Amino acid sequence: MSHMMRAPENLIDSSIRAWEAVREQGPLVQCLTNAVVTGFTANVLLALGAAPAMVDIPDEAGPFARIASGVLINLGTPGSEQREAMREAVAAAQDAGTPWVLDPVAIGALPVRTALAAELAGAGPAVVRGNASEIIALDGSGAGGRGVDATDGVEDAVAAARRVARATGAIVAVSGAVDVVTNGAREVRLHNGDPLLTRVTGGGCALGAVMAAFAGVDGDRFAAVVAAVTVYNVAAELAAERSAGPGSFAVAFLDALAGLDADALRSRAVIS
Amino acid sequence: MSHMMRAPENLIDSSIRAWEAVREQGPLVQCLTNAVVTGFTANVLLALGAAPAMVDIPDEAGPFARIASGVLINLGTPGSEQREAMREAVAAAQDAGTPWVLDPVAIGALPVRTALAAELAGAGPAVVRGNASEIIALDGSGAGGRGVDATDGVEDAVAAARRVARATGAIVAVSGAVDVVTNGAREVRLHNGDPLLTRVTGGGCALGAVMAAFAGVDGDRFAAVVAAVTVYNVAAELAAERSAGPGSFAVAFLDALAGLDADALRSRAVIS
Amino acid sequence: MSHMMRAPENLIDSSIRAWEAVREQGPLVQCLTNAVVTGFTANVLLALGAAPAMVDIPDEAGPFARIASGVLINLGTPGSEQREAMREAVAAAQDAGTPWVLDPVAIGALPVRTALAAELAGAGPAVVRGNASEIIALDGSGAGGRGVDATDGVEDAVAAARRVARATGAIVAVSGAVDVVTNGAREVRLHNGDPLLTRVTGGGCALGAVMAAFAGVDGDRFAAVVAAVTVYNVAAELAAERSAGPGSFAVAFLDALAGLDADALRSRAVIS
Numbered sequence: 168m169s170h171m172m173r174a175p176e177n178l179i180d181s182s183i184r185a186w187e188a189v190r191e192q193g194p195l196v197q198c199l200t201n202a203v204v205t206g207f208t209a210n211v212l213l214a215l216g217a218a219p220a221m222v223d224i225p226d227e228a229g230p231f232a233r234i235a236s237g238v239l240i241n242l243g244t245p246g247s248e249q250r251e252a253m254r255e256a257v258a259a260a261q262d263a264g265t266p267w268v269l270d271p272v273a274i275g276a277l278p279v280r281t282a283l284a285a286e287l288a289g290a291g292p293a294v295v296r297g298n299a300s301e302i303i304a305l306d307g308s309g310a311g312g313r314g315v316d317a318t319d320g321v322e323d324a325v326a327a328a329r330r331v332a333r334a335t336g337a338i339v340a341v342s343g344a345v346d347v348v349t350n351g352a353r354e355v356r357l358h359n360g361d362p363l364l365t366r367v368t369g370g371g372c373a374l375g376a377v378m379a380a381f382a383g384v385d386g387d388r389f390a391a392v393v394a395a396v397t398v399y400n401v402a403a404e405l406a407a408e409r410s411a412g413p414g415s416f417a418v419a420f421l422d423a424l425a426g427l428d429a430d431a432l433r434s435r436a437v438i439s
Numbered sequence: 440m441s442h443m444m445r446a447p448e449n450l451i452d453s454s455i456r457a458w459e460a461v462r463e464q465g466p467l468v469q470c471l472t473n474a475v476v477t478g479f480t481a482n483v484l485l486a487l488g489a490a491p492a493m494v495d496i497p498d499e500a501g502p503f504a505r506i507a508s509g510v511l512i513n514l515g516t517p518g519s520e521q522r523e524a525m526r527e528a529v530a531a532a533q534d535a536g537t538p539w540v541l542d543p544v545a546i547g548a549l550p551v552r553t554a555l556a557a558e559l560a561g562a563g564p565a566v567v568r569g570n571a572s573e574i575i576a577l578d579g580s581g582a583g584g585r586g587v588d589a590t591d592g593v594e595d596a597v598a599a600a601r602r603v604a605r606a607t608g609a610i611v612a613v614s615g616a617v618d619v620v621t622n623g624a625r626e627v628r629l630h631n632g633d634p635l636l637t638r639v640t641g642g643g644c645a646l647g648a649v650m651a652a653f654a655g656v657d658g659d660r661f662a663a664v665v666a667a668v669t670v671y672n673v674a675a676e677l678a679a680e681r682s683a684g685p686g687s688f689a690v691a692f693l694d695a696l697a698g699l700d701a702d703a704l705r706s707r708a709v710i711s
Numbered sequence: 712m713s714h715m716m717r718a719p720e721n722l723i724d725s726s727i728r729a730w731e732a733v734r735e736q737g738p739l740v741q742c743l744t745n746a747v748v749t750g751f752t753a754n755v756l757l758a759l760g761a762a763p764a765m766v767d768i769p770d771e772a773g774p775f776a777r778i779a780s781g782v783l784i785n786l787g788t789p790g791s792e793q794r795e796a797m798r799e800a801v802a803a804a805q806d807a808g809t810p811w812v813l814d815p816v817a818i819g820a821l822p823v824r825t826a827l828a829a830e831l832a833g834a835g836p837a838v839v840r841g842n843a844s845e846i847i848a849l850d851g852s853g854a855g856g857r858g859v860d861a862t863d864g865v866e867d868a869v870a871a872a873r874r875v876a877r878a879t880g881a882i883v884a885v886s887g888a889v890d891v892v893t894n895g896a897r898e899v900r901l902h903n904g905d906p907l908l909t910r911v912t913g914g915g916c917a918l919g920a921v922m923a924a925f926a927g928v929d930g931d932r933f934a935a936v937v938a939a940v941t942v943y944n945v946a947a948e949l950a951a952e953r954s955a956g957p958g959s960f961a962v963a964f965l966d967a968l969a970g971l972d973a974d975a976l977r978s979r980a981v982i983s
Binding site: 202205206209210213214219220221222223224226227230231234248417418419420421422423424425426 | 751787789957962
C-alpha cells in the first residue's frame with residue numbers, strides 16, 4: 168500500500184511499547200462523553216490502567232483539560248451545558264498542548280451535533296474517530312447515518328477519512344470490521360476485533376477514550392492510535408472466546424483488557 | 440376472562456412472529472430515558488436485535504422521532520432540557536405516525552414528572568407501561584408510590600389500567616409478579632418473569648424500550664406488547680437459572696435475550 | 712488508640728445488627744450523584760436490600776428528601792440544574808431530619824465543586840465520605856487531588872478528617888487501603904476491602920450511597936457508618952476471590968452483597 172511508510176512489524180513493536188507506557192504512566196483521561204456510555208468508558212480506562220475523569224461542566228472542563236494527559240470529546244448526547252463545556256475544554260487543550268480526540272457520534276442527520284462536529288473538527292483534534300457513516304458525514308460528502316450503526320462500509324469512507332485528516336491535521340480512525348487509520352499520507356488497516364463489540368453499547372465510544380489515553384503518553388502519535396485500536400481489539404478477541412453472549416462479553420472484555428500481556432498482543436495483532 | 444378476545448395460543452404464536460420480525464428488521468428505537476438506566480437499556484435493545492439511539496436533546500429529538508421505528512419516553516430523571524426534548528419528540532412522533540411508549544416512572548408524589556405524565560398521556564401514546572402504583576397515579580385515583588417500587592399490587596391497578604387505556608387510546612401494561620396488558624377491552628395476564636428483575640436497576644425501564652422496539656414493527660400492536668413482555672420475561676427466567684445473584688443475573692439476562700430461540704419462547708410462555 | 716471509645720467486638724456486633732436492619736427495613740435512598748456511577752450505585756443499593764431513587768431535579772429533590780430514609784449528595788458531575796437540586800435536597804433534609812451524606816468527589820483543583828462542597832459541608836451532613844486528597848482539600852489544607860485517585864495516603868488525612876468532623880458535626884470516613892472513620896472524638900480503622908474496588912468506577916461513590924442507607928435506619932450513627940464500610944468491604948473481599956479481573960469483580964460484588972450472611976461478616980470483619 169503506497170500510503171504505508173513503516174513496516175507492520177514496527178507498528179506491532181511500537182504498539183506494545185505504547186501500551187506498556189500507558190500501563191506505567193496511567194494517563195489521566197478527561198471524558199466529555201455521552202450519558203449512555205460513561206460508566207462503561209470509565210471501566211474500560213480503569214481496566215487499561217488509565218485514570219478516567221468525567222469533568223464535563225463549564226468552568227471545570229477548561230482548567231481540567233490543562234492538566235489532563237488527553238481529552239475525549241464524544242458527541243453522543245450533547246446537551247447545552249456539555250456543549251459549552253466541550254468548547255471550553257477544546258480551547259484549553261489547544262492552549263496547553265493536551266491532545267484531544269473527537270468522536271462525532273451519529274452526525275449527519277442530527278443538526279446540533281453535526282454543526283458542533285464541524286466546528287470542533289476545525290479546532291485541532293489530534294484524533295478523529297468514527298464509523299464510516301460518521302467520517303463520510305464529517306467530510307461533508309454523505310447523507311449521514313441513522314445513529315451509531317454504520318450504514319456505509321469502511322472502505323467507502325477511506326477517501327473521506329484522508330480528506331478529513333488533511334483538512335484537520337488529525338489522525339483519522341474509521342471503525343468497522345477492518346479498521347483504517349490514516350493521517351492523509353500514512354495509512355494502515357487493522358484486522359483485529361470481534362463483532363460482539365457492536366452488541367455492547369459504548370463498544371465504539373470507549374475506544375475513543377482509549378485513544379485519548381494512548382495519545383496522552385509521549386511517542387509517535389500515529390503509532391499510538393494504531394496501538395489503541397490494536398490493544399482494544401485484541402482484548403475483544405480474547406473476551407469473545409470466553410463469552411456466551413453480549414452480557415458476558417462486556418464483562419470478559421474488561422477482564423481481558425486488565426489482564427493483557429505483550430505476548431498475546433504480539434501473537435494476535437494483524438496490521439497491514 | 441370476558442375481556443379476552445383471542446385464544447392464548449394465538450398470542451404465543453403472534454409473540455414469536457413479532458419477535459422474529461424485531462430480529463429481522465432491527466427497529467431503530469429512540470430513547471429519552473433516565474440517567475440511571477441508559478447503558479443497560481441500550482444493551483438490552485442491542486441484545487434483542489434492535490438499534491438503540493439515545494437522542495434526547497432539543498432540536499434533535501423531534502427530527503429523530505420522525506425516522507425512528509419507535510420512541511420511549513421514560514420520566515425517571517426528567518431534567519428541564521430533556522422535558523423540552525420529550526415534548527418535541529412526542530409532537531414529531533404523532534405527526535409522523537411513530538409509535539411511542541410512555542413510562543411514568545415514580546409519578547404520584549413528585550410534582551414535575553406527575554404533571555408531565557398527565558400532559559403526555561393525553562398526547563397519544565401507543566403504550567403506557569408502569570407498575571401498579573404508577574398506573575393508579577396516572578389514573579388520578581392513587582396517592583402515588585414512593586419511587587420505582589410498586590406499593591400497590593397489580594390486581595389493584597387493573598381497573599385503573601382499563602380507564603387509562605380508554606382515556607388515552609393506549610395499550611396499558613402493568614408490571615408485577617403477573618403482568619397485565621389491556622386496551623380497555625382486550626386484556627391478558629402474563630405469567631413469566633423472575634423476581635431478580637426487580638433487583639437490577641432498569642429491569643422495568645428497559646422493558647419500556649423493548650415495547651418501543653416491538654411497537655416499531657408492523658403487525659397487531661396489542662400482540663406486540665404481549666410479545667415484548669413475554670420475550671423479556673422468558674429471557675429473565677432463563678437468566679435466573681444461570682445466576683448467583685443480581686450481578687450475574689443482569690449479565691445472563693443480556694446473554695439470554697441475545698440467544699433466545701422460538702422453542703424456548705413456545706415452551707415457556709404462559710399467557711391467560 | 713485514645714480516640715476509641717468502644718471495643719471493636721461491639722462494633723462488629725453493631726455492624727451486623729445495622730446490616731440486618733437495612734435488610735429488614737429496605738431504606739429509601741435518594742441519590743443526587745454523578746452521571747458515571749448512577750447505574751452501578753442503584754444496583755449496589757438493590758443488592759444491599761435498600762431502595763434507590765435518583766430524584767435529582769429542582770422541585771422534586773426537596774419534597775423527596777423529606778420522605779427518603781437517607782440522601783446522598785455526590786459532587787462528581789455537578790451540572791447547574793443538579794447543583795440547584797442538591798441545595799434544595801439538603802435544605803429539605805435538614806428541615807425534615809433526614810440524614811444525608813456528602814461525597815466531595817475530586818474537589819481541590821476544580822472550582823465549581825470545591826465551592827459547593829465547602830458550602831454544603833457547613834449545612835449539616837450526617838456523614839462526609841472521601842479519599843484522603845478530598846478530605847484534605849475539604850479541610851482547606853491541601854492542594855487537591857487530580858481526580859478520583861487519592862494522591863495522599865489515608866494516614867495523611869486523619870488530622871484533616873478530625874478537623875472536618877469537629878467543624879461540621881459529621882462523621883467523616885476516609886477511604887483507602889485502610890479506612891478511617893472519625894467523629895473527631897471516636898475513631899476506628901477498618902481493615903477490610905480489596906484493591907479491585909479501585910478498578911471499578913463507582914467503587915467509592917456507591918459506598919457513599921450505602922452509608923446513606925445505613926444512616927437511614929435507626930441506631931447509633933457512628934456504628935452505622937462503620938457497618939456500611941465493613942459490609943461493603945467484606946463483600947468486596949468475597950467477590951475478589953471469585954473474580955478474574957475488574958469486569959467479573961463488579962458482577963461478583965453485587966452477587967456477594969446480595970448473598971452476604973452474618974457469619975461471613977463476623978468472621979471477616981477487622982476493626983481496630
